[in-house]
Amino acid sequence: MTSWSKRHREVAIVGIHTTQQALSIDRPVLSLCLEAVRGAVDDAGIDKRDIDGISGKWPGPGGTVMEPGSLDWATLLGIPLRWKNDSYPGGVPALLSATAAISAGLCETVLIVGGQSRTKVPGAAIAYTRPDNEFTVCYGSSTPSQFALVAQQWFRRFGGDPRKMAEIAASIRNMGAVREGAAMFGRGPYTAQDVLDSPLVVEPFHLLELCLASEGAVAVIVTSEERARDCRSLPVRVLGGGMEFRLQQYVEAPRYEDTHDLGADAMRRATAMAGVTRDDIDVFSLYDPNAWEIARQFEALGYCAEGEGLDFVVAHGIGAERGRLAVNTDGGLMSYGHLGISGPTLKIVEAVRQLRGTATSSQVADAKLALVTGAGAGAQYFNLAILGRPD
DSSP states (O other), rough: OOOOOGGGGOEEEEEEEOOOOSOOOOSOOOHHHHHHHHHHHHHHOHHHHGEEEESSSSSTTTTOOOSSOOOHHHHHHTTTEEEOOOOSSSSSHHHHHHHHHHHTTSSSSEEEEEEEEEEHHHHTTOOGGGGTTTTTTGOOOOOHHHHHHHHHHHHHHHOHHHHHHHHHHHHHHHHHHHTTTOTTOOOOOOOOOHHSSSSSTTTEGGGBBBBBOOOOEEEEEEEEEHHHTTTSSOEEEEEEEEEEOOOOOTTSOOOOOTTTTHHHHHHHHHHHHTTTOGOOOOEEEESSSBHHHHHHHHTTTTSSSSTTHHHHHHOOOOSSSSSBBBBBBTOOHHHHHOGGGGGGHHHHHHEEEHTTTTTTOOOOOOOEEEEEEEEETTTTTEEEEEOOOOO
């Protein structure tokens, strides 16, 4: 009998595609998702019938609904499926689940797909920013408020300079301003003062220090390394990953002492799995629900000491040039787009573009390794993956 360990296979990302990202799109989400799927299949140079696994809301883009329940991905794509994941069908968790399934031989090629449209209600917050949890909704809390609770404690403990947080936001937004396809393309450049002059939403976050709630779709195709050799585009290997969970997100209020180091253990495990060190990373595709979370991640991931995150990021600068921190080179969630649960999948796409050398702006020269992250202190869980260009 073949042992489980001997069946382990290497896995690579072979297809990516994003539709136009925008603050509002008046198209059915199904149409956007299928556009993204077609683009990713074409990018990979495969036939859609090669796909035998899917990570997406099941049975269709709206998730499980009894009435009506006529749409499902197998029917829409016209293919039978051997594996599906709908528990967290986006970002690093979806990627790692797909990697594990392919590695174990449960399927060969997995499609990760998702998006959103027609979410905007005039005068109302986007629904997923006001989660309907029993210990949250009664207080009218929101996702920015959850992250703010942790950030407030950081500022009170370490006395960081708010202007430095504004500089981080301005740098990331300015990269989105020059990236075609971004929701905020052409909007900029911004200065730190522009950020500080924007409305204060919840202390310490100004409007321009917070991520978008935008619309569009994204698709990623993952397959075995053997199959990847026959694909059209340069495959990007999944080298390592890790996840951490402390509490259910947006239920009990997060505490700084419980969440400030989220990611430290996942980073240790992921770098060991990949056989690299944190200093080998060339590109950082970090989850950026706000500008402070970027600084916190550099602390938790071991690049600087606790309390030094803002100073570290500003001192090294953000940009694609060598010697600077290549952070969210597409503009991130603050400027490129944020698609709810599929927003983190955009992080994977930008990392792949950078490693392929196909980013249309802010390309990092000769990038070999990329770090992709998701969630953060306010959400009370974290995930990350290390991706690499083929040897």
